[in-house]
Amino acid sequence: MYQKKENGKIQLLPYDKFLKYGAQSLSDEELLAIILRTGTRGEDAVTLACRVLDLCGKQRGIEGLHHVTIDQLKQIVGIGEVKAIKLKAIAELSTRIANAKVKKDVCFRHPGEVAQAYMEQMRHLEQEHCIAVFVDNKDSRIMDVRLSIGNLNCSIMSAREIFRQALLCNAASVILLHNHPSGDPSPSREDIRLTQSLKEAASIMEIPLLDHIIIGDNTYISLREKGVL
Secondary structure, three states: OOEEEEOOEEEEOHHHHHHHHOHHHOOHHHHHHHHHOOOEOOEOHHHHHHHHHHHHOOOOHHHHHHOOOHHHHHOOOOOOHHHHHHHHHHHHHHHHHHHHOOOOOOEOOOHHHHHHHHHHHHOOOOOOEEEEEEEOOOOEEEEEEEEEEOOOOOOOOOHHHHHHHHHHOOOOEEEEEEEOOOOOOOOOHHHHHHHHHHHHHHHHHOOOEEEEEEEOOOOEEEOOOOOOO
């Protein structure tokens, strides 16, 4: 039976609880316990799941799965390579599901709409990634291109590459995004300097730079709203 006694009361174990009440009735620990399936000697799967969440950190909670490594997970007694891979696969699936909700031809008429479309795929990244989003004259997304990975600077993200891609897809304008792995989207002096430099290049190319949006941890800053553009 998928039941256990606790404080003299019979409680449904996660698998049975899922079947009886649905996934929404389960806590994060219980959902992870279903994925883990088994615990270890003297410790059930729910307790093991609690230790996984402890590793993820109280502030991040289950989102911390994006930030722990397979090797770190394997340091938990009862978590081998197979279980560690399953847990990391869940984190990746959550990002892909969020991304799949965004239609390719979505319209971007407000910085918040742009940030929402890219938040989930960018806010968990451990390095800075810069993406150029090319839009038509109705502000509908044509395509996006990942321009750089690493520190944001002109040596790895040139105006030439941005506007070459813009011309190839016949874009009317460009929106830049990059993330701050610290979670704080406040622009650095380099962010501002680079944005102003690209604004000048965009003016010459007659392909306006609509915005440069910095993604933090579930927050963002628009440099257009800040008056940089």
